[in-house]
Amino acid sequence: MTNSDRALSIEANELTKCFGSFCAVDRLSFGVNRGEIFGFLGANGAGKTTAIRMLCGLLEPSSGRASVAGFDVGSMAEKVKQNIGYMSQRFSLCDDLTVRENIRFYGGIYGLCDRDIKARTGEMLQRLDLASSADVRLGSLPPGWKQKLAFSVAMVHNPEIVFLDEPTGGVDPVTRRRFWELIYEAASRDVTIFVTTHYMDEAEYCDRVSIMVDGRIAALDSPRHLKETFDVPSMNEVFLRLARSTGDEKREERQ
Numbered sequence: 369m370t371n372s373d374r375a376l377s378i379e380a381n382e383l384t385k386c387f388g389s390f391c392a393v394d395r396l397s398f399g400v401n402r403g404e405i406f407g408f409l410g411a412n413g414a415g416k417t418t419a420i421r422m423l424c425g426l427l428e429p430s431s432g433r434a435s436v437a438g439f440d441v442g443s444m445a446e447k448v449k450q451n452i453g454y455m456s457q458r459f460s461l462c463d464d465l466t467v468r469e470n471i472r473f474y475g476g477i478y479g480l481c482d483r484d485i486k487a488r489t490g491e492m493l494q495r496l497d498l499a500s501s502a503d504v505r506l507g508s509l510p511p512g513w514k515q516k517l518a519f520s521v522a523m524v525h526n527p528e529i530v531f532l533d534e535p536t537g538g539v540d541p542v543t544r545r546r547f548w549e550l551i552y553e554a555a556s557r558d559v560t561i562f563v564t565t566h567y568m569d570e571a572e573y574c575d576r577v578s579i580m581v582d583g584r585i586a587a588l589d590s591p592r593h594l595k596e597t598f599d600v601p602s603m604n605e606v607f608l609r610l611a612r613s614t615g616d617e618k619r620e621e622r623q
């Protein structure tokens with residue numbers, strides 16, 4: 369089997385990160401299929417960022433292992449970084465550069481040669497309908513356009529998988545819905561999408577969703593099955609059930 373024939377983009381096996389005696393991520397085991405839209409949810413402090421940092425090759429696991437795009441995150445972290453895209457609300461594009469300059473800049477960071485950058489720039493401007501704004505300073509464009517571009521730039525090097533860390537924070541629902549059309553379009557080209565969000569309507573759009581509670585995966589399934597299992601009408605209620613049950617357990621432990 370060649371690397372490109374793999375069915376799974378992410379395989380985590382007992383992946384763990386402890387800071388001193390505190391385990392922020394506690395033996396995570398799960399797989400993400402090629403071309404799947406996988407939602408990674410959890411309350412603040414549940415351990416999502418720590419897990420993502422390990423999966424992106426930025427933080428060494430304390431124990432366990434994970435492979436991303438076919439590369440081990442512990443021993444082949446550089447290969448992992450070359451084969452993933454990453455977009456977050458915090459780490460975004462440069463407002464002072466034009467649209468074209470942003471694509472060129474990030475193409476360079478992702479290691480593309482000039483010829484590939486030029487080809488990808490043309491494709492991207494056309495696909496995003498941004499050709500007439502190519503030489504406009506990014507700062508003067510509406511937030512929805514910037515977000516579209518940030519997502520495409522995260523995939524400028526054609527990665528197998530893209531990590532989206534709360535990509536739609538601070539934008540209105542219509543813009544968010546449009547952004548999800550881009551996500552579906554990328555997934556239809558077999559790009560794997562790993563997305564964290566605090567918006568429960570977005571959790572409904574994912575193929576499968578995992579919910580982290582206190583460093584562990586408390587539930588993982590399609591939104592439909594999760595709602596059936598918990599016998600509730602929305603992902604918001606699934607989320608509240610899990611968060612509430614651990615809160616209750618903690619209160620019982622303290623008593």
Ligand SMILES: Nc1ncnc2c1ncn2[C@@H]1O[C@H](COP(=O)(O)OP(=O)(O)OP(=O)(O)O)[C@@H](O)[C@H]1O
Nearest residue numbers: 387390391392410411412413414415416417418419
């Ligand atoms: N470098 C560190 N040293 C010690 N504790 C840490 C470190 N990084 C994270 N933690 C702790 O690990 C836990 C999980 O943090 P993490 O940032 O992964 O959560 P999160 O689910 O991403 O939360 P948020 O949604 O708020 O970003 C938290 O209790 C946090 O304080």
